[in-house]
Amino acid sequence: IEEKNNSTLLLLLNELHYADIAEIINELNLEDATYLIKLLDSEKTSDILTELDNDVRERILGNLSPQEIADELLELDTDDAADIIAELSEERKKEVISHIEDKEHAKDIVELLRYDENSAGGLMAKELVKVNENWNVLTCVKEMRQQAEHVTRVHSIYVVDDDDKLKGRLSLKDLLTTSTKTHIRDVYIPKVDSVTVTERAEDVARVMSKYDLEAIPVVDESGRLVGRITIDDIVDVIREEAEKDYQLAAGITQDVEADDNIWKLTKARLPWLLIGMFGGLGAASIINGFQEALRQFPILLSFVPLIQATAGNVGVQSSAIVVQGLANDTIRGEVFGRLVKEFSLGLINGIAIAAIVLFISHFAFGTEYKVSATICLGLVTVIVNAAVIGTFIPIFLDKRGVDPAVATGPFITTSNDVLGILIYFLIAKLILGF
């Protein structure tokens, strides 16, 4: 179909949803993709642009003139437009903004670019419907009709005073059932949840999903209404937040995707492998320190991988539950009580596993009584230790204001590996007396 048969192509594409066209374009080479974008009208292409993969969009934008980009942005809500423009170089940013015809729209986009992308300011759109408390219902309806033209979906009507400060919201039903002379200040609902521009995106997500809100107004430090955030923006935040914690747990520092290039993936993965490496070298020197003594009981070394793997697994399990609990605000009560619980949990799991190992090692490896006792006691101690550390560290970091998710994954695995091996050999020393 790629033989420049414009009319057939247009007919075909106009039937499709922009998200589907975006998927097709992601698969095309740059030339064909740019060709398609230029072929379709800007109302559709602007939506397609927001749905494209980052790297594909970057390359397509590189092929468009500032004027062409400006035309696309004109069709978008301010928040989506700001997201796209933020990806350009400083110089092109200025060029594109100067080409935007609607000066009001351009001003809004420039304002949004000021905010951090992970804050309420970075999420919000300038498009909203607001009315002054001093207007009467008639003025209000007129003004609203005009404002609503720029707003894709009117979730709420916000009420402000002369200083633009957020006072409350207006129910559409009340507006329609009161006389046209009534003043807004006599009918609005003064209770309205709002967030400030500097609030972190994940906190906004928490408030909105807790109170089941479909949109929330954003105010600046002095309470002036500056924008609103809708639930579809929040869906992305929630997904990214959960994915970030998962990636950290898996030992991936940066926000990367499977399709990123090798260099970016290496940068995200190597640092955690280095932590693991130093842990491994630490373990090597511990074992080396016990080398002489271990000549007598070589079987002890065979169980090092078991001790290490178990310690790592338990640590990850404990920390994952705590990190998720902290993220969802479901962790309540005292730290002490939680540690006691993990201690008991570790004890139960530890005894269960030690019993099985005792049984198997006796029959399969024929280990003598004292060695078996060492291995089992070592297992239980190491498991309890890993459970308690895995719980304590994330809570401790959270109290210190550090994202507890960094404590999961390779970090907790490595420290538990090394500590576990040390504990194991110390117990061996105690029981076998070398």
Added chain:
Amino acid sequence: IEEKNNSTLLLLLNELHYADIAEIINELNLEDATYLIKLLDSEKTSDILTELDNDVRERILGNLSPQEIADELLELDTDDAADIIAELSEERKKEVISHIEDKEHAKDIVELLRYDENSAGGLMAKELVKVNENWNVLTCVKEMRQQAEHVTRVHSIYVVDDDDKLKGRLSLKDLLTTSTKTHIRDVYIPKVDSVTVTERAEDVARVMSKYDLEAIPVVDESGRLVGRITIDDIVDVIREEAEKDYQLAAGITQDVEADDNIWKLTKARLPWLLIGMFGGLGAASIINGFQEALRQFPILLSFVPLIQATAGNVGVQSSAIVVQGLANDTIRGEVFGRLVKEFSLGLINGIAIAAIVLFISHFAFGTEYKVSATICLGLVTVIVNAAVIGTFIPIFLDKRGVDPAVATGPFITTSNDVLGILIYFLIAKLILGF
């Protein structure tokens, strides 16, 4: 405040949002909680019930009579009511349902109970606004006004034929701007996305967030409109989906929370620890098999933890990226290309780490040339192997229709641990020739 001072308490609580009251009640003991629930009117308490922690809700419902529960359910949308009633025992379910006054509501709830909670049917509510294509605009507006009474938020108006089959949707604007005599079939928009009742919840979430939908109609196998799903239900699905993958990666089988009891947590965690245990025992027998030969080169054993930890970490990193890519549908292209990429990535990381280890082991441990070579070659091979396996297994499982997330965490760590140690010793045998 807990001194039965009803009027002050009521004044205080009526100011609060139901989600906040739910948080307070989660903290109270059962007696006080039940007292509060009975004190407040059912319009507020029914919303509170949906927000409570599962275990708290279960205990409070245990303290209420079937009639009281039925009254609460009457205030809720069918989907929330069905979720609550699903937690009761079979016997109480029937009792409560027989006490629901509105028979239509009761019938809808019973219907929703039939569906799997992780399917579109389990997510949907029966509350929606639908009109027949054969009505004229006037009838339509009258019927809509009546239907809208039961619907909290009207997202869309759906159009059906005489068989209740979904035909399309109606724009409110079109409805208001056409003459009252016009038939609906002449003005409706025939393009509407829908899902079938049996579709999996996560697929519904994917469709809705891809097309930025705030609500989607649900049809049965023969295309009849049976319900609708709104975006706030989807937010929970997305969160749970991401959390489930994270928990599986951390080696936690069931959906547990930090506040669950020890028995439930043990059941979720012990199975994975057992996998790790068998891996550890496997490693022990491998090392045991090389025991004799290793007498000559005891230093080799010191580096087992390093090999093992690195293999585990690399495996988790590779699989996490692939699992997330599969979940987000961003993985494209051939399996072969992806494996080549992971191979190169593993090679780069492996060589970087091996170089550092070579340097450190030479100076800190004074290992001889051949042993150093063994350790480094072992590291590189093990890393590349772990990267390729970590990529291949999730893709393989996904193609077979198994959730690839089960391949992450302890499973991938353990298999890489054991395989890594085996590879390491085989290389040692080759180089050192024992």
